[in-house]
Amino acid sequence: GGEGGPNAGGERERRRGGRKDESDWWTRFQNDFPWDEKTTRNVVIGFAGMASAFLYFYFRETGKEVSWKDFVNNYLARGLVDRLEVVNKQYVRVIPVHGSYLWFNIGSVETFERNLELAQQEMGLDSTHRVPVIYGSKSDGTFLMSILPTLLLVGSLLFTMRQGPMAGGRGGGRGNPFSMGESKAKIMKDNIDVRFKDVAGCEEAKLEILEFVNFLKNPRQYQDLGAKIPKGAVLSGPPGTGKTLLAKATAGEANVPFITVNGSEFQEMFVGVGPARVRDMFAMARKNAPCILFIDEIDAVGRKRGRGNFGGQSEQENTLNQLLVEMDGFNTSTNVVVLAGTNRPDILDPALMRPGRFDRQIYIGPPDIKGRASIFKVHLRPLKLDSSIDSEALARKLAALTPGFTGADIANVCNEAALIAARYLNESIIVKHFEQAIERVIGGLEKKTQVLQAVEKTTVAYHEAGHAVVGWYLEHADPLLKVSIIPRGKGLGYAQYLPKEQHLFTREQLFDRMCMMLGGRVAEQVFFGKITTGAQDDLRKVTQSAYAQVVQFGMSEVVGQVSFELPRQGEMVMEKPYSEPTAQLIDQEVRSLIDAAFQRTHQLITEKRDVVEKVGRRLLEKEVLDKADILELLGPRPYEEKSTYEEFVEGTGAMEEDTSFPxxxxxxxxxxxxxxxxxxxxxxxxxxxxxxx
Structure with a gap:
């Protein structure tokens, strides 16, 4: 009856049927209960908890704990003890004649033996009737219980690492919240309410971006001519000029998926996470092509390699290398456009900026007066203006009053005007609210509660009067708009000027500006014979301007036609790019230039002493003087000046910004x-x- 027996076939069939039934049961169980990584993690944590509870209840001492006195009086003296067991030299287990066992703790075995001997001697027990003592050891699970949390932590970490960088090469394990190799890029396809009509002041950059969008929509228009669309573009410029806003508008206008990610999201403490996320992000982009991929603040991952890394591999460099490889892998048929935003293009790696990766560098600078007017029109739309206000005329006026403002500054001005109107319970916003908002953004918060001593207030008044008078009688100084001795921000006085819209400055223009900045310090010295700390900010600006003229602009005959880069604020300069004799020559030229400006300002204020005194007294009376008050005190300015939008844009072509598409x-x-x-x-x-x- 072995293998060839009559019942062998039936037995094999029964076994196969059993396995088949078991396989069907397991398949049905898997279909009913999908076994993913999250379920596995929960089951492992549940088993660990149950194991901890089992070990605790198994190893703990379950008998009744008694004291030494109770043991002697209630058990030992009555003859109820069968034997004693000393366990691990820590506690004694009392085995009674009847009933459950007891236990009590001991300090040391020697003390326990001595006390037990004395207790039995006092009871008069001879050696034959004394309670036997047994010594033994038992694992109480203390070591296992102490390392169990550590084992759980290490296991969780290994499980997370397994789902992180290792899984990143397989697409990152998308959907797993513990997957660190998965890209944190967010994909947007709709519900984006920003359009190109909401972006103003950067029309050239907008047209460059429009070409990318047009390619994604109509690629044949370019391919038929043999043209290749640029693979990427870097949007660079100062903070607040609208780089991210332009990218959002691109996402709103293009009917293609828009993938956005921040450069800092590639940086993690674990090795290999950054490159894995880069791979996963570009895999997502290829999957959703045609699409636009936007990397904001790319300088976090695209810094030049080899800086501050002494002899070791850098995770940031590995991430950058992976980014370079992925961008090289693109071709013109993938229909993926990569946009990046940064305000530090000078620190980006040259390999990242070469043609074939980021082909175009689009600079978005502060808007000119026409661009500011367009931006004001955008931000004035949702505001409730007074019915007598023409929004077009208001936008032009505010554009003339805000030279150097970026788009973020203009948005802040409009919001501050609305807040000021709401603060005073106005039903609508008037022009005065916008003027107060501009002063708030430029000078800081007005401190009407800050009380100045009479001497300090007089000093501040004559200081500001010196600025105003010197600027009024110098040809190349900026036109004065308002003078105030009400403290604002960190300053005790405030003067608002209207700088010209120009990009090139002559030596004479810079010299006049230095004289105007020194007017306050000179006025203090002429009228009071003393100088104060109030001119610290003026002196800093004068020093910066003098060094820029000598070192950068080559405006010194002694130093010559050379230009050296001045260190930026916060940068560490190890050595100067010129010799020590040249440094001494530069210092001498800067001092002589500042001294010449000081002497000219001193001469002017001495000549106009009565005018400065008149302005200072009026400031003490009214605290705030506008241009009409200055005209009343000083008369018309002897030089022609521009103050309105029409005067500034005269001779520049159209009166408005050209927003038509080519x-x-x-x-x-x-x-x-x-x-x-x-x-x-x-x-x-x-x-x-x-x-x-």
Whole structure:
């Protein structure tokens, strides 16, 4: 009856049937209860908890604990003890004649033996009737219980690492919250309410971005001519100029997926996480092509390699290397455009900026006066203005009053004006609220409660009067708008000027500006014979301007036509790019330039002493003087000046910013429902006429 017995086939069939039934049961169980990583982790944690509870209840001492006195009086003296067991030299287990066992702690075995001997001697027990003592050891689980939390922590960490960098090469284990190799990039396809009409002041950059969008929508328009679309573009410029806003508008306008990620999200303390996230992000981009990938603050991951890394591998460098490889792997058929934003393009790695990776560098600088007017129009739309205010005229006026402001500053001004109007319970916003908001942004918070002593207030008044008078009688100084001795921010006085919209400055213009900045210090010395600490900010600006003229602009005949880069604020300079004799020469030239400006300012204030005194007294009376008050005190300014929007934009072409799209983007315009150009309408009309003929 072995293998060939009559019942062997039935037995094998029964075993196969059993395995089949078991396999079907396991399949049904897996279908009913999907076994993913999260379920595995929960089951492991549950088993660990149950194991901890089992070890605790198994190893703990379950008998009744008694004291030494109770043991002697209630058990030993009555003869109820069968034997004693000393366990691990820590406690004694009392085995009674009847009932459950007891236990008590001991300090040491020697003390226990001595006390037991004395107790039995006092009871008069001879050696034959004394209680036997047994010594033994037992594992109480203390060591296991102490390392159990550590084992759980190490196991969780290993499980997380397994799902992190290792899984990053397999796509990052998407969907697992413990997966560190998964990219944190967010993909957006709709519900983006920012459009190109909401972005103003950077029209050239907007047209550059429009070309990328047009390529993603109409690639044949370029491919038929053999053109290759640039793979990427870097949006650079000062903070607040609208780089991220322009990228959001691109996402809102383009009917393609928009993937966004921050450069700092690639940095982790674990090795290999950054490159894994880069791989996962580009895999997501290829999967959703055509799309736009935007990396904000790319300088966090794209810094130049080899800086501050002495002899070791850097995780940031590995992440950058992976980014370079992924961008090289793109070709013109992937239809993925990479945009990046940064305000530190000078520290980016040259390999990242070369053609083939980021082909274009789009600089978005502070807007000019036309751009500021366009930005004001955008931010004035949602505000409740007074019915007598023309928003177009208000935007032009505010643009003339805010030279050097970025888009973020303009948004802040409009918001501050609305807050000021709400603070005083106004039903609408008037022009005065915008003027107060501009003063708030430029000078800081007005401190009407800060009380100055009479001597300090007089000093501040004559200090500001010195600034105003010197600037009034110098040809190249900026026009004065308002003077105030009400403390603002950190300063005790405040003067608002209207700088000219110019990009090139002559030596004479810079010299006049230095004299105007020194007017306050000179006025203190002329009128009081003493100097104060109030001119510290003025002296800092004068020193910076003098060094820039000598070191950067080559405006010194002694130093010559050379230019050296001045260190930025916060940068550590190990050595100067010029010799020590040149440094001494530069210092001498700077001192002589500042002394010349000081002497000229001193001469001017001495000549106009009565005028300065008149302005100072009026400031003490009114605390705030505007341009009309200055005109009343000093008369018309002897030099021509510009103060309105129309005067500033005169001779620059159109009065408004040109926001029309070029003819080459007409396909994109038609998709967006924009009106066709007259040339396009005329061309279509001609074609229709020819076809009918």
């Amino acid at each position: 003819e080459g983007l007409r396909n994109w315009n038609k998709d967006q429902g924009m009106e066709e150009s007259p040339q396009e309408q005329q061309r279509k009309q001609c074609l229709n006429t020819v076809s009918h003929a």
